[in-house]
Amino acid sequence: ITLGTDEVEIINQRVNRQLKGLTWDDMDQDGVQDAGEPPISGIKVTLYDEHGQVVKDVNGVDCVTTTDADGKYSFDNLPAGEIKVVFTDENDNPISEYRLTESNVGNTSEDDKVDSDAEADPSGKATITGIHMPEDEAIIDSPFIVEYQDAGFYQAGDLEIAKVAE
DSSP states (O other), rough: OOOOOOOOOOOOOOEEEEEEEEEEEEETSBBOOOOOBBBBOOEEEEOOOTTTOOBBBTTTTOOOEEEEEEEEEEEEEEEEEEEEEEEEESSOOOOOOEEOOOOOOOOOOHHTTTTTOOOOOTSOOOOEEEEEEEGGGSSSSSSSOOOOOEEEEEEOOOOOOOOOOO
16 A cells, blocks of 8 residues: 555554453362362353343454363453453353362462462352453553453362261
8 A cells, every 4th residue: 555645544543352260179279279289170250241132253253161171261352341251051050060279379470370260159150350451552462362361160079067066
């Protein structure tokens, strides 16, 4: 394109906002993903906006996925705004075979790469809140990636109560 001295070329490039994380079995229940702690696949992950509606990406597709064999999930082409991540079973119920581990045990950015961020909401669902996807004008580099939005769980186990004395 050749521009004259009084012409301006306007380039409209869409910003790609991404959100990524994983789920794992926190076998020692310390809130940190340690070596040897396996990923959890098959967890339903849904993004909700500040009004409690399922987020739609910029193409109008609901932001719902399932963690893969490595326990990972990711979303691309997210809109600007506040986002909440919710982890459930396939029927949108709290995950019954696992319990949430401790959340946010670290206090540095390096800790955030390996600790759990999820907390239980009033319904018992594992959630991560406080995620802000900025407006296009506020983003310098694309893609804009929010990583390490992780959820650690441990196996619920069975509780057995036995009568020991009369």
